Amino acid sequence: MLLTGANGAGKSTLLRLLAGLVPPAEGSLLWHGSDALADGPAHAARLRYLAHADALKPGLTLEENLAFWARLWGGGVGSALAAVGLEGLGHLPARMLSAGQKRRGALARLALAPVPLWLLDEPSVGLDAASITRFGTLLAAHREAGGMVVAATHVDLPLPGARALRLGGAA
């Protein structure tokens, strides 16, 4: 599902709500008909959330950054880096990477271990055309395997046939 809307329309807030990071002011969040927030860790285990911030520790190398998440979630660091075209850069400290490379480093977390739901907040910011194509492959594989994607974006994403939800702005 593509989430669009003006700046400040609430795209990021909706994604954070879906992730269970902020509680809904009213209403409830359902997963297969039952309250998703009743068991926070179980809900967290079935989703990956990609925020604006890349959550890479500048002092650690790309491999060390990913290895930590791989220990928590499972999956291989090498294959995740290859999926975003960062193989060969894993030994560099994250602070030496360019903005686009950091973004790809954050995207590599998605490729670690399969989960049903991806929540992506403007995933393509800073990516070049080749990286967006590669990201499209990653998205396609995820959807092929029955995964869901909710992505907030201002630009076209390689998500063919996705439903769109336009959030009305405060304007």
Place this chain on the structure above:
Amino acid sequence: MIALLKREWLLAARHPGDTLAAMLFFLLVTALFPFGVGPAPETLARIAPGALLSAALLAALLPLDRLFAAEAEDGSLDQLLLSGLSGAQIALVKALAHWLTTGGPLLLASPVAAAMLNLPVGAWGVAALVLGLATLFLSLLGTAGAALTLGARRGGVLLPLLVLPLAIPAMIFGAAGIEAAASGVAWRPFVLLLAALTAAALPLAPIAAGAALRAE
């Protein structure tokens, strides 16, 4: 949780300056006392327990305000909260990591500080034990404080104001324990009370911190 502890350790190893700064701060503060109260050995030995503990608690406060703030800024905190670990587990690991990287090294520096304050050599062991327990107590309280002040404007100033008053019991029992050891009377009851305080904070402070992280 082991993975998170390893990561904290790796991060601390990449930035050894933070640990070193706390250690040097501790030594410098204790070095100030002889200048202030004069070099008379009896006076120094009299104030040594309190001075050691105050300096250690202040030094352990130094890196606390970055404990969660750094994680929040680069987006890691959101990811950690979604990592399947509960808020309390994250806070417990953070507190332990804080102790390992500040309180622990202070123990290594404590003989030097004790010598500067003319603390009798027989009390050095008890002093190290007390410092270890008191800094662990502060790490636990401080983690809760850091979680509470996260996102507050000038949280770095607010944090000591919240945490230091709560550390007064540790100060009282700790200083009394070192003093008892220095004058050759039973120090065990004081240290046991301090240990009891720390043991109570071990589950309670991370739960409070975890709730504060969730509400942030």
